[in-house]
Amino acid sequence: xxxxxxxxxxxxxxxxxxxxxxxxxxxxxxxxxxxxxxxxxxxxxxxxxxxxxxxxxxxxxxxxxxxxxxxxxxxxxxxxxxxxxxxxxxxxxxxxxxxxxxxxxxxxxxxxxxx
Amino acid sequence: xxxxxxxxxxxxxxxxxxxxxxxxxxxxxxxxxxxxxxxxxxxxxxxxxxxxxxxxxxxxxxxxxxxxxxxxxxxxxxxxxxxxxxxxxxxxxxxxxxxxxxxxxxxxx
Numbered sequence: 001x002x003x004x005x006x007x008x009x010x011x012x013x014x015x016x017x018x019x020x021x022x023x024x025x026x027x028x029x030x031x032x033x034x035x036x037x038x039x040x041x042x043x044x045x046x047x048x049x050x051x052x053x054x055x056x057x058x059x060x061x062x063x064x065x066x067x068x069x070x071x072x073x074x075x076x077x078x079x080x081x082x083x084x085x086x087x088x089x090x091x092x093x094x095x096x097x098x099x100x101x102x103x104x105x106x107x108x109x110x111x112x113x114x115x
Numbered sequence: 116x117x118x119x120x121x122x123x124x125x126x127x128x129x130x131x132x133x134x135x136x137x138x139x140x141x142x143x144x145x146x147x148x149x150x151x152x153x154x155x156x157x158x159x160x161x162x163x164x165x166x167x168x169x170x171x172x173x174x175x176x177x178x179x180x181x182x183x184x185x186x187x188x189x190x191x192x193x194x195x196x197x198x199x200x201x202x203x204x205x206x207x208x209x210x211x212x213x214x215x216x217x218x219x220x221x222x223x224x
Contacts, residue, residue, distance in 0.1 A: 004157075033212070042119075042202050042214030043158070056211070091157065101146045101165070101206050106157035 002026075004107035006092050012113045013082045021077045021110045025094030032075050033104060034067055035091040043091050049075060050097075082114045119215035121203050126221045127193055135188045135201050135218045143208020149177050149188045150202040152217065158202055161188070190220070198222045 005024045013019050025032050031050055035043035036059075045059040051072035060067070064083075069075040079086055089111050093104035118140045127133040139147070146165040150158035164170055164179035164186060176189040190197055200217040207213060 035214075040216070042204075042216045043212075045211060045213070048211070056209075101163075101210065103148060103160040103163065104212065106159070108157050111155075 006107040023092030029094035030097045033093045037089045121215040124219045137203035145206040148204040152200045
């Protein structure tokens with residue numbers, strides 16, 4: 001695709017429900033990032049993949065958060081037993097690689113509301 | 116990003132100039148990015164500085180001083196469509212992007 005796509009765009013979940021958020025990066029992009037953005041704040045780093053390898057998951061707030069990218073393209077962020085504090089926009093970004101610094105290209109985000 | 120500071124909000128009139136400051140303290144430095152984010156949309160790339168000095172790109176310019184841990188984004192000839200949040204992001208020595216909370220710019224007629 002021309003850009004990074006994410007689905008669903010909006011998700012309402014009841015507290016305790018599991019959710020799965022999908023990210024389709026730009027074709028050929030090696031690196032993929034997940035961020036959490038609360039209202040009025042900047043994106044906060046969650047995790048990073050290079051191809052299928054998850055190289056950094058230091059930003060995942062708890063063991064309820066899990067991310068995968070099994071074939072090195074599409075990625076899924078899963079949140080188990082959602083809590084109200086998980087309500088935020090989840091942004092996915094990709095770029096060609098990290099051997100040199102370059103901009104990340106962001107998707108439109110998934111807006112998650114936990115009731 | 117707790118180590119990246121930028122003002123919360125700035126208001127300016129159409130046609131004016133606004134300067135958004137960003138100060139940072141991070142573990143190592145591999146460059147600084149500015150992004151624009153309209154409400155409900157993805158951040159989009161505006162500029163990148165890795166060396167000291169001014170980078171000019173049309174109505175937008177960005178300045179960096181590594182010794183001072185300081186950058187600014189200059190928006191000239193403001194237009195209504197420039198109303199958005201502007202995010203400062205620093206790349207640390209591990210290649211990780213750390214974002215500021217964003218500066219909401221409000222352009223009034």
